[in-house]
Amino acid sequence: GQNIDQPTEMTATEGAIVQINCTYQTSGFNGLFWYQQHAGEAPTFLSYNVLDGLEEKGRFSSFLSRSKGYSYLLLKELQMKDSASYLCAVRDTTRGKLQFGAGTQVVVTP
Amino acid sequence: SAVISQKPSRDICQRGTSLTIQCQVDSQVTMMFWYRQQPGQSLTLIATANQGSEATYESGFVIDKFPISRPNLTFSTLTVSNMSPEDSSIYLCSVYRQGGYEQFFGPGTRLTVL
Numbered sequence: 001g002q003n004i005d006q007p008t009e010m011t012a013t014e015g016a017i018v019q020i021n022c023t024y025q026t027s028g029f030n031g032l033f034w035y036q037q038h039a040g041e042a043p044t045f046l047s048y049n050v051l052d053g054l055e056e057k058g059r060f061s062s063f064l065s066r067s068k069g070y071s072y073l074l075l076k077e078l079q080m081k082d083s084a085s086y087l088c089a090v091r092d093t094t095r096g097k098l099q100f101g102a103g104t105q106v107v108v109t110p
Numbered sequence: 111s112a113v114i115s116q117k118p119s120r121d122i123c124q125r126g127t128s129l130t131i132q133c134q135v136d137s138q139v140t141m142m143f144w145y146r147q148q149p150g151q152s153l154t155l156i157a158t159a160n161q162g163s164e165a166t167y168e169s170g171f172v173i174d175k176f177p178i179s180r181p182n183l184t185f186s187t188l189t190v191s192n193m194s195p196e197d198s199s200i201y202l203c204s205v206y207r208q209g210g211y212e213q214f215f216g217p218g219t220r221l222t223v224l
Contacts, residue, residue, distance in 0.1 A: 031211060033213065041217075041218075042202060042215040042216060042217050042218050043153070043202075043215050044215075045212050045213070045214070048211050048212065050211070087152060087153070089153075091213075096141050096206065097141075097143060097155055097158055098143070098155070098204070098213055099155065100152045100153040100154075101152060102151070102152045103152045
């Protein structure tokens with residue numbers, strides 16, 4: 001099985017940087033995903049890490065350490081529209097299914 | 111990418127009835143999944159819809175309550191049977207292609223059971 005932990009809520013100011021941590025325990029690992037979900041909408045894909053290291057995509061970056069069972073999502077130059085829930089998810093090797101953490105609600109203030 | 115549509119987008123149902131949710135993808139996909147998202151919660155995997163065979167259910171979910179069909183590589187249905195208010199949730203279809211990595215989500219079906 002899998003156990004995925006991430007903080008419940010984080011608040012940051014517009015223009016600032018926020019780092020959302022995710023730790024996981026899994027019997028099999030085939031990639032870690034970050035999704036953004038605005039209220040009332042479906043999750044949208046942000047990033048994917050399967051090897052250790054940092055993946056950068058515009059204002060968003062994601063880091064993975066497989067040996068530590070740890071990832072983070074870094075949001076830079078925060079904008080008001082970044083207020084959303086950010087979901088960490090791990091894909092297992094058995095059937096490719098994704099298991100999700102509880103999500104981190106990011107609140108961006110003016 | 112994959113374009114996924116779900117029908118209905120929302121429904122309000124009476125206790126004890128059943129609702130079938132449809133998921134249509136614009137291209138053939140290997141894997142199709144059904145998730146549930148209860149109010150204020152994250153996503154919970156219900157089952158993997160397998161083409162040509164019975165679905166694979168996660169712990170806590172059973173076929174009698176959530177029968178699933180997948181007649182081809184672009185379509186699946188999830189039925190929520192004998193509904194109770196606890197089944198009020200958003201139900202999401204999700205897909206990914208073998209050889210790819212990104213997993214896409216449909217817009218969801220918002221179900222309210224009275």
